[in-house]
Amino acid sequence: MLNTAKNLIKQRIAKLREEVDRYRYEYHVLDKSEISDAALDSLKNELFKLEMENPEFITPDSPTQRVGGEPLAKFKKFRHAYRMYSLFDAFNEEDMRDWQDRNAKILADSGTARTPQYFIELKVDGLAMSLEYKNGLLTVGATRGDGEIGEDVTQNIKTIEAVPLSLRVPTESELKKAGFSLAQIKLILKTIADNNIYVRGEVVMTKKVFEELNKKYKKENKPLLANPRNGAAGSIRQLDPKITAERNLDFYAYEILGDLGLEKQSEKRELLRLLGFKVIKENKICENLEDVFSFYSGIEKKREKLIFEIDGTVAKVNDLKLWNILGMVGKGPRYMMAYKFPATQTTTILKKVNWQVGRTGILTPVAELEPVEVTGITVTHATLHNMDEIERLGLRIGDTVIIERAGDVIPKVIQVLPKLRTGKEKKIEVPKICPICGGTVERVEGEVAYRCTSKNCFAIRLRNLAHWTSKSAVDIEGLGKKIVEQLFKEGLIADIADFYSLTEGDLKPLERFAEKKAKNIIESINARREIDISRFIYGLGIRHVGEETAITLAKEFLSPPPLKGGDRGGLIKGEISIKHIVDYFSKLSFEDIQRMKDVGPIVAESIFDWWHDKKNLVILEKLEKNGVSLKTEERLAGSGKLAGLSFVLTGTLAGLTRDEAKDKIRELGGDVSESVSKNTSFVVAGIEPGSKKDKAQKLGVKILDEKNFLEMIK
Secondary structure (H helix, E strand, C coil): CCCHHHHHHHHHHHHHHHHHHHHHHHHHCCCCCCCCHHHHHHHHHHHHHHHHHCHHHCCCCCHHHCCCCCCCCCCCEEECCCCCCCCCEECCHHHHHHHHHHHHHHHHHCCCCCCCCEEEEEEECCEEEEEEEECCEEEEEEECCCCCEEEECHHHHCCCCCCCCECCCCCHHHHHHCCCCHHHHHHHHHHHHHCEEEEEEEEECCHHHHHHHHHHHHHCCCCCCCCHHHHHHHHHCCCCHHHHHHCCCEEEEEEEECCCCCCEHHHHHHHHHHCCCCCCCCCEEECCHHHHHHHHHHHHHHHHHCCCCEEEEEEEECECHHHHHHCEECCEECCEEEEECCCCEEEEEEEEEEEEECCCCEEEEEEEEEEEEECCEEEEEEECCCHHHHHHHCCEECCEEEEECCCCCCCEEEEECHHHCCCCCEECCCCCECCCCCCEEEECCCCCCEEECCCCCHHHHHHHHHHHHCCCCCCCCCCCHHHHHHHHHCCCCCCHHHHHHCCHHHHCCCCCCCHHHHHHHHHHHHCCCEEEHHHHHHHCCCCCCCHHHHHHHHHHHHCCCCCCCCCCCCCCCCCECHHHHHHHHHHCCHHHHHCCCCCCHHHHHHHHHHHCCHHHHHHHHHHHHCCCEEECCHHHCCCCCCCCCEEEEECECCCCCHHHHHHHHHHCCCEEECCCCCCCCEEEECECCCHHHHHHHHHCCEEEEHHHHHHHCC
16 A cells, blocks of 8 residues: 555645646636646646656656647647647756756766756747748748647737748848858758748737736726736637737747757747847856856846746757757656746735535635735635644734745645734634534544544535546546536435436436437446446545555455455455455454555554445445446456566656556566565666665665566566
8 A cells, every 4th residue: 555645645646637637728728817827837847746756656647748738619720840848847946956967867878978058048928829931931820739739820920010921031141140050051041942940939918018908998898808928818819810910919939940950049049030030138048057047036036127927937958969868758848947936925814714625524724815916816715734734823814914826726825924913813713513514523533634524424425426436446437526516416416326327317407418418428337337346446435545555455355365264265256246345345354454465554444444334335235236346357366477576666667657567567466566675576667767766776676677577577
């Protein structure tokens, strides 16, 4: 079983993925900003760092493994000749030094042991755009979309004065003066005349235009623009080019692609300028990271005086030859890093504290604030974590507080200003009864948490239902949290067994349910009537039982040792019913469970209590009556050429995903562990392995590279 810290990290990563996916979809596809760009960047940065530190949790569907969402259907789709990538984010000097150290290792391994020169640019807060020029003429202007396919917005792009409709052809003298070689000059002029050139840049709305438009809209009683970035995005996506033209948008170029023979990123800026594009004059070459830090500090002080919004800087390795060596990680480039400005802080007043109830009944306090605008985003709630944090802050209802937008989904309260108190502030109390179901609330012994003791709590039931259908559990396609909540509120489901009694007729009358949607959901449910044993156990939502512990329990069921009475043992074969698994686990004593691999006393107690709760057994009986059965997973059978061997995976594997590698090991009878110990048989080290490889070397555990590992599991 994963230890508590790893479980928390895994849960945090899962939640971050879900939220980033949602916010990224709204940002890139719907042009909505429910949270600020800075807040979203913080979420993505936290997710990236957690995945880099815990690569075993990286999944192919993680937001870090892709660029953006699908384009809208309003405009004609356009496939980019070169993928438009997203950048990884750094928020402090330590992040930047870590980035340089990672790159230095890759360069050293390739025989290029030198610190690269950097070209640093302002990170303009606008809308990324790709322009295609054919034989010197503008043919297409397209949005980023999902990185590969964007939207053709050429007519709107043509309304921007800063975008040349035809490339300016520089003279040989101008190119030579700019430092280009004779070979480069020849190739540049030939490509302009005969081949395609692709220019990337940022469409922006200046602060002045933004303010003037909002004044105008206010007089006309029209909705105001939230911020300049939204103003630029909304303008480009207008179906009528005349409306776009009225917005007075601007464009700054930062990238050029094509057969041009360029060797430095700094050369790109000079060539773009000579071709007739506006470039940012502040962008410059930095010899080392110290120069980058100096530039960053200087620009942060003068950012308010700039005519457009920026949210940081971008440091790029200047030598383009090194780009191929450094390559990509996931779907982002290693050779450049966005160095973002720190989170924004502001003050407001705490109006009240709301208590949310989680899947396991834990109560979490959330601050309800006087609405306050932070960088174009109106904030009304902030996290308070737990009662201990409230006491640490000395927080009271009515206090003036400092909030910060950082790496959390919602902002957090970081400080109280007690000198602004009026004497009417009220002490914050934990509710004695659950705000959802009215059940008794008690403090968890040995923990900071408070929990609703009612097992029938609305919030607990709803989250258990959503957990059952989730991808990691039974994985019922189409039954996301919102649909599950709708079914629950309509009274169609009260427990997990009720999913399997639903019909198309139950769903069709519901709001936003068409006939096809109802049919698809019922088909998805029917496709999950036969469930893998480990997924079934995980889906039950037993407290403290994560995916790895569920696999352990499934293995124990499939090939159990004799119990104290000696009446059970041997591999389970043939058809497996839910009654089989109920009979087995209900007979286990606390000691039987605790002696299982990686199961401690707290987890054992939770498992024992769950299987001895009559209400749970009633639901299991109902599941079986509704046609749910179990299927044996060959990967858990415990036999095969890897039987008796324990593996730990670290780093990224090129030939298969982490889950595929784990499944293959288990299929061949081996075990997978999350931590290295003297009992570990092998550590499989992929690309950029973490500290697990170092620990294996210290303990003398044999290390396999990917090639040797693939040979072993062939």
